[in-house]
Amino acid sequence: MTVVRHVSVEGVRLRFAAAHMATLGDELEPLHGHNYEARARVEGELTGDHWVIDFSVLKRLVRETCDRLDHTFLLQRDSPQLEIEQSAALWTIRFRDRTYVFPTSDVVALPIANTTAELIAEWIWHEVATALRAEGHASITQLAIEVEEMPGQAGGYGAAL
DSSP: OOOOOEEEEEEEEEEEEEEEOOEETTEEOOSEEEEEEEEEEEEEOOOTTSOSSOHHHHHHHHHHHHHHHTTEEEEETTOSSOEEEEOSSEEEEEETTEEEEEEGGGEEEESSSSOOHHHHHHHHHHHHHHHHHHTTOTTEEEEEEEEEEETTEEEEEEEEO
């Protein structure tokens, strides 16, 4: 018999409001925003104290990552469809006949090709996984992140640590 122990967190300020404009084929969505919600699940062995991980630790790591995205424009920095320029003060994004200019302080330039829920979840996964490793949570074997754009619509990413 295989035993899987897990801990999951959601709600509890695991949210961020952000604007984006994803590409769909060779089209660009209009600039719009979502009130995103994040969920995290970890699997692993019990520690000496009989925890996979303390709920508060997992919530803190996800919340800190969400806070970095809150009230920003999420830029898909690696998009092959967008022409993107950065100066000290501004990001300029061009797509065909449209040009957007954002103050640098309002932009989180994510190293992803598109700002889909799936790729945002993958970026959050990497941030949380890095923090888990840095804090020495060696008993965790799997991490999954889900990002909900609106009720009933979510994308996710999960992998071994």
